[in-house]
Amino acid sequence: MIITETSANGIVIVALEGRLDALSAPKLRGSPPVADPKTAVVLDLEKVDFMDSSGLGAIVGAAREKGDPACGIVLSCMNNKVRRTFETTNAQRLFHIFDDTSAAVDFAATRQIART
Amino acid sequence: MKFTLDNIDGHLVGIAELEGRLDASNSKPLQKIMPEWLEKTPFLVFDCSRLDFIDSSGLGAIVGCLRKAIDNKGDLRLSELNGKVAMVFELTKATRLFSIFTNRGEAVASFAAGADPGSAK
Amino acid sequence: MKTILALREAECAWVRDAFPCVHPLLLPICNKPFIEFLIDFAILVGSPAVRILGDGELDAVERYCENGSRWGIDISYANMQTGDSVETMLGKNRRFCDKERVMMVSGFSFVRYDKRRDYKSLAGSMPEGEWVAGPGGSITLFGAPEKPEAQAADAPLSLMALDGMASYYRASMEALETGADRYVLPGYGGEPGCAIGRNVVMSKSVEIRKPVSIGNNVQLLGDAIIGPSAIIGSNVIIDRESTVESSIVFDNTYIGEQLEVIGRIASGNRLSDPVSGVAVTMEDPHLLSGIRKSEALGALPRKIVHALGALILIVLLAVPFLVVSTLLRLGGGWRSATGDYLSGKSGETISLGKVEPDAANALDTIASTLSLDRYPWLFRVLTAELALIGSTPLPAETQHPNAPANALAYRPGVFSYAEAEQWPATGGDAAIVERYHLVHSGPISDIGLVVKAFVNRPHEKTTP
Numbered sequence: 180m181i182i183t184e185t186s187a188n189g190i191v192i193v194a195l196e197g198r199l200d201a202l203s204a205p206k207l208r209g210s211p212p213v214a215d216p217k218t219a220v221v222l223d224l225e226k227v228d229f230m231d232s233s234g235l236g237a238i239v240g241a242a243r244e245k246g247d248p249a250c251g252i253v254l255s256c257m258n259n260k261v262r263r264t265f266e267t268t269n270a271q272r273l274f275h276i277f278d279d280t281s282a283a284v285d286f287a288a289t290r291q292i293a294r295t
Numbered sequence: 296m297k298f299t300l301d302n303i304d305g306h307l308v309g310i311a312e313l314e315g316r317l318d319a320s321n322s323k324p325l326q327k328i329m330p331e332w333l334e335k336t337p338f339l340v341f342d343c344s345r346l347d348f349i350d351s352s353g354l355g356a357i358v359g360c361l362r363k364a365i366d367n368k369g370d371l372r373l374s375e376l377n378g379k380v381a382m383v384f385e386l387t388k389a390t391r392l393f394s395i396f397t398n399r400g401e402a403v404a405s406f407a408a409g410a411d412p413g414s415a416k
Numbered sequence: 417m418k419t420i421l422a423l424r425e426a427e428c429a430w431v432r433d434a435f436p437c438v439h440p441l442l443l444p445i446c447n448k449p450f451i452e453f454l455i456d457f458a459i460l461v462g463s464p465a466v467r468i469l470g471d472g473e474l475d476a477v478e479r480y481c482e483n484g485s486r487w488g489i490d491i492s493y494a495n496m497q498t499g500d501s502v503e504t505m506l507g508k509n510r511r512f513c514d515k516e517r518v519m520m521v522s523g524f525s526f527v528r529y530d531k532r533r534d535y536k537s538l539a540g541s542m543p544e545g546e547w548v549a550g551p552g553g554s555i556t557l558f559g560a561p562e563k564p565e566a567q568a569a570d571a572p573l574s575l576m577a578l579d580g581m582a583s584y585y586r587a588s589m590e591a592l593e594t595g596a597d598r599y600v601l602p603g604y605g606g607e608p609g610c611a612i613g614r615n616v617v618m619s620k621s622v623e624i625r626k627p628v629s630i631g632n633n634v635q636l637l638g639d640a641i642i643g644p645s646a647i648i649g650s651n652v653i654i655d656r657e658s659t660v661e662s663s664i665v666f667d668n669t670y671i672g673e674q675l676e677v678i679g680r681i682a683s684g685n686r687l688s689d690p691v692s693g694v695a696v697t698m699e700d701p702h703l704l705s706g707i708r709k710s711e712a713l714g715a716l717p718r719k720i721v722h723a724l725g726a727l728i729l730i731v732l733l734a735v736p737f738l739v740v741s742t743l744l745r746l747g748g749g750w751r752s753a754t755g756d757y758l759s760g761k762s763g764e765t766i767s768l769g770k771v772e773p774d775a776a777n778a779l780d781t782i783a784s785t786l787s788l789d790r791y792p793w794l795f796r797v798l799t800a801e802l803a804l805i806g807s808t809p810l811p812a813e814t815q816h817p818n819a820p821a822n823a824l825a826y827r828p829g830v831f832s833y834a835e836a837e838q839w840p841a842t843g844g845d846a847a848i849v850e851r852y853h854l855v856h857s858g859p860i861s862d863i864g865l866v867v868k869a870f871v872n873r874p875h876e877k878t879t880p
Contacts, residue, residue, distance in 0.1 A: 256511075259493075262493070262494075262495070263475075265495075266473055266474065266475055266495075267475075269473065271495040272471070272472075272495075272497070274495075275497060275504075275508070276494065276495045276496075276508060277507065277508045277509075277510065278494060278508065278509055278510065278511040278512055279509075279510040279511035281510070282507040282508065282510035282511070285507065286504065286507055286508075318699065348696075350698075350699050350700050351700040351702070351703060352700075378689065378692055378694030379694055379695075379696040382680075382687055382689060382694060382696050383696060383698075383703075385676065385678070386675050386676060386677065386680075386687060386703065386704075387674075387675060387676075387703070388674070388675070388676050
């Protein structure tokens, strides 16, 4: 799995590419912006072509460690496969999910301003 | 099953209170006690206000009671069917067999001489 | 213009309680799921793409609507949070909206429209903002009008909140009564006010009083009175002499004999009064019950009884079979043709040899009297491929109206219930008899019916 970090509008965008499974999940958890409880992150899932329960667990676990679980990690660009994985466990209820990364960044930025 | 007698206009009317469920497992006692009641009077009212559930064998038992009452030249009238019980009566068309009243008083009064049993609601 | 259909779980929570077997968005109104009315409306407004937005699971909806190719549009799904504002909802679907004009239909409300009117021009000329609103939802347009100067004729549009059993009942009856004039309703509608689905088997004595809507695979048995204002789902059996009037009968429901369902909603073994909201769960399966596919609990005792019955017949008929079939074979009078037949499990076939004893002589008479032509099939009962008595096995190649894919119940048997009842073994009437018994008979009554079939079969042959 390839993890690319960029930032826009003061929000870190973590784009994932490839398989998010038991092998790559620790890598995601170890990524500094994801691990830091104070950083709001937009997780771009567009290029994730496979995700299993440990991948899902990594995202949910990382969100739990954030100060604000719903806004600490904002998801964007889920494809149908990934969306269905979320829905089978009802994990979609825990996240704000956007179909566009820029909209997710705007949302996360507004939230951050509102909080400070 | 509480059974009381009431005298209305010279008629002795028997009032039985049905309670809880009336189904295959507990409709026997009703059938057994019915002759005892009929010895006292053939004019009966079943107060169903505390009857929560009835199934087809319970319904069968009540229809059996009606038949016996009619055989004894009396009648069996019902009062205060709750929503669920009323729905089973309507579904099975049993409402057509019985005079059904909204409260016990009306049901008893309907046995008074001259009262029209057809005024059932 | 694109369409977003936004529905929140809280708005339709009552459906989960009242009808646990259906997803609220798939709640049937008349004979079509709720969501399909909204999709139809989106198409009427000219949307090439519809996004269904929910705060709960949309799995069942997705399985039903798929990608929308059935309607020639593109349907996609997205999640939102319960408390999301309209701006957030639009933000979450920014890529979908793509700077185009968007119509957002929100709330669990029945949209009253008229398919003959031109909503496309109307929506195109409407200013941005709320189009209609009701207590349970709204239709709002976002983005500049496509053709602001166009003069479009006004068309009726209103919302009716579906906030409980009573409003659901009213909406369904309204859809039935206004019917195919205003909404797109499926089914064969030979005449107005009467939509009937595929594979509906009706006894001759059934009385239909318009308006009615009947789904697929429905059986209406003798002297049933359906309507006026009856909405009957799919896989429903209405037994003899019962009346269904001003009522909704959900999919997979059995309504027993001589009952009167008036102003009610029946779903499985649950009967509800839409006005008072009272619901009774029937415990008598002969009054009201749910219909499940034949792989039920009763399947095992039935299989055992059938296997034992088959074993007895195999033993009793062994000697006559060996003697008669050998003699007939020598004389060339025993011709067997192997063909593929539909198995009880959908998608599978079994191959059976069908024997036609030939000319009428003494041996043939014995063969047909003892049903020796079916003898080889008896072994298939032991392997549980066939039942001892059930439906007439259907050839696999033909698209038969009783094919298991769309039939209520099909259990191929050595003997068929129709043979037991001396009905002609094919055609609609036989199908009624077979399905009636498939639903009603138990292992013990099966034995009696086998005996009847065994005795009656020769008769059937002599009277062509």
